[in-house]
Amino acid sequence: xxxxxxxxxxxxxxxxxxxxxxxxxxxxxxxxxxxxxxxxxxxxxxxxxxxxxxxxxxxxxxxxxxxxxxxxxxxxxxxxxxxxxxxxxxxxxxxxxxxxxxxxxxxxxxxxxxxxxxxxxxxxxxxxxxxxxxxxxxxxxxxxxxxxxxxxxxxxxxxxxxxxxxxxxxxxxxxxxxxxxxxxxxxxxxxxxxxxxxxxxxxxxxxxxxxxxxxxxxxxxxxxxxxxxxxxxxxxxxxxxxxx
Ligand code: UGY
Ligand code: MN
Numbered sequence: 001x002x003x004x005x006x007x008x009x010x011x012x013x014x015x016x017x018x019x020x021x022x023x024x025x026x027x028x029x030x031x032x033x034x035x036x037x038x039x040x041x042x043x044x045x046x047x048x049x050x051x052x053x054x055x056x057x058x059x060x061x062x063x064x065x066x067x068x069x070x071x072x073x074x075x076x077x078x079x080x081x082x083x084x085x086x087x088x089x090x091x092x093x094x095x096x097x098x099x100x101x102x103x104x105x106x107x108x109x110x111x112x113x114x115x116x117x118x119x120x121x122x123x124x125x126x127x128x129x130x131x132x133x134x135x136x137x138x139x140x141x142x143x144x145x146x147x148x149x150x151x152x153x154x155x156x157x158x159x160x161x162x163x164x165x166x167x168x169x170x171x172x173x174x175x176x177x178x179x180x181x182x183x184x185x186x187x188x189x190x191x192x193x194x195x196x197x198x199x200x201x202x203x204x205x206x207x208x209x210x211x212x213x214x215x216x217x218x219x220x221x222x223x224x225x226x227x228x229x230x231x232x233x234x235x236x237x238x239x240x241x242x243x244x
Contacts, residue, residue, distance in 0.1 A: 008204065014218045015199040016044060018211040025054070030062020034106070036114075039211040040187055046213055047237065048117035048163070050187040055106035066116045068096040069165055071135075071154070071233055073191070075110025079103075081130050088112075091135040093154050093165070097128050113189050115235050120162045120244055128160040135167060148174035157239075164238040169231045170195065170224035179221045184236040186214040193230030197222050 009022040018039050025035040033056040041049040053061060055077065070079070072088045079086050079094055081102040088094065088104075096102050098119045104112075121127065138152045148171040155161050170193070179198065194207035198221040199214060206212065214220050224230035 008206075008210075010202075010204075011044065012200060012202070014045075014215040016040060016211075016213040017197075017199070017204055017206070018213075020209045028062050031060065033057075033059035034061065039189075040213040044213070045215055046185060046187070048115060048185075048187065048235065050113070050115045050189075050211070050213075050235065052189075052211075053112045053114055055110045055112070057106055057108050059106040059110070061104045061112075061114075063101075064116055065099055067098050067119050067163075068094075068100075068102075069115040069155075069163075069235075070094045070096075070104070071113040071165070073111040073113055076107040077110045077112065078105050078107065079132065080105075083130055084132060086132045088132075089134075093133055093135065095128065095131040095155060095161075097130065100130055102130075113233060115163070115165065115187060117163060117237075120240050122159060122162075122240070125159050128158075131155070140169075143168070144177050146174065146177065149176075159239045162238060162240050163235060165233065165235050167191070167231060167233050169229050170222070171229050172224055172226055175223035176221050179219050181217055181219050183216050183242055184238065185216050185218075186212070186220070187235040188212040188214070189233045191231045191233055193224060193226050193228050195222055195224040195226070195230045 008019045023037045028036045036051040038051040040046045072092045077088045140150045143149045150169045152167045154165045190210045197206045
């Protein structure tokens with residue numbers, strides 16, 4: 001099947017929309033029985049990398065010396081580090097500091113959203129430790145007092161962390177209360193539902209499965225459309241000086 005070259009995917013200066021019809025799978029070094037859909041990387045202007053790993057039963061991730069954040073989309077996987085052994089299920093997440101030895105092995109077909117970034121240390125601030133949790137156990141708070149727009153912060157806000165990963169859930173018709181323009185960049189994976197995303201000077205229909213990158217200062221706004229809530233996982237760099 002082909003669409004005569006049409007797709008919603010687009011790569012613009014300062015933002016990118018990556019839709020499933022354009023996903024290309026690759027194997028990153030050290031992966032076994034697994035592939036990666038790389039959504040964004042420094043090659044496209046980002047300061048981090050985000051990919052979706054698709055693992056077969058027994059599949060493994062390769063190593064990284066950078067910080068790694070995992071959010072389980074589907075399936076079950078065992079995460080072993082020097083200090084912990086945990087089974088990740090959908091909604092489980094893990095933060096692995098740079099150079100933290102770990103193995104991740106899928107028990108069944110498993111999909112995991114993965115963010116990797118070099119750590120920006122701060123003088124006299126301790127480096128973060130391994131952290132494993134489940135989204136359902138995190139606090140859900142309204143954004144700007146709007147109960148129809150709920151945010152869950154998966155990582156602590158402490159300055160030890162140089163990035164944040166949140167989920168945001170919009171009831172149908174809910175929207176960001178302002179067009180945001182900020183220095184932080186975002187990696188965003190649509191998990192459920194859909195709506196309209198304003199990125200720069202364009203408005204895009206988006207739906208579950210889509211990925212968006214917003215570069216620093218990209219004007220951004222979202223409104224949820226449809227009969228079910230829209231939910232996304234969103235990364236942002238955080239807690240560091242712009243000149244650091
Ligand atoms: O945290 C954020 O900057 C978030 N409100 N941005 C977004 O949803 N595009
Ligand atoms: Mn934002």
